[in-house]
């Protein structure tokens with residue numbers, strides 16, 4: 001489902017004497033349907049960079065990033081948008097929303113954009129918001145004023161609204177209380193049971209060993225750190 005071949009990333013800092021930072025080289029990685037792979041490695045190793053490349057935010061200098069047969073390195077922007085709508089979900093660390101859109105609509109939106117009827121999409125959103133312990137009195141409000149933990153849970157609800165065949169998770173349990181952490185781990189286990197291919201960054205070691213089948217230490221792809 002997710003296949004990376006010979007992927008690399010270099011940043012050129014044009015405003016700093018064109019300094020070149022080689023962050024990743026020769027990344028090869030395959031994630032099968034139903035498998036969860038953790039990206040590990042020290043801070044600065046390139047975990048977030050690799051995640052952004054797999055989502056198509058950063059372009060790889062070389063190689064292939066194939067998601068369900070679409071190569072993100074070569075894909076046209078409209079193909080990347082279609083892939084993100086139908087196939088590839090991403091739960092980032094921070095919620096970004098259009099101001100004044102009610103929480104229920106924020107969570108239902110990924111399903112609405114797939115043509116799912118409003119009632120079905122809203123029922124799914126209600127179910128996820130209830131499971132993640134967001135009070136119903138908040139559902140008609142914009143999440144922009146919510147606490148950090150509430151925003152994170154709304155973000156997770158939105159990320160799990162559609163059953164994406166491939167899913168990227170950036171610290172999905174960070175700063176959650178034990179009850180909500182358990183809900184999120186169960187959502188991940190349910191996604192795996194539906195055969196989603198998952199790549200995640202988990203600083204929470206117990207969470208990582210519970211839901212992940214393998215760990216990939218990204219430092220091994222970091223030219224400056226390679227031994």
Ligand code: ADP
Pocket residue numbers: 011021023041042043044045046047048049050
């Ligand atoms: P990690 O997630 O493993 O902590 P990152 O992927 O955030 O590591 O960063 C890896 C390296 O890439 C760091 O040295 C960081 O400074 C550099 N880097 C990340 N994003 C950029 C960027 N947009 N421009 C320049 N350098 C970047």
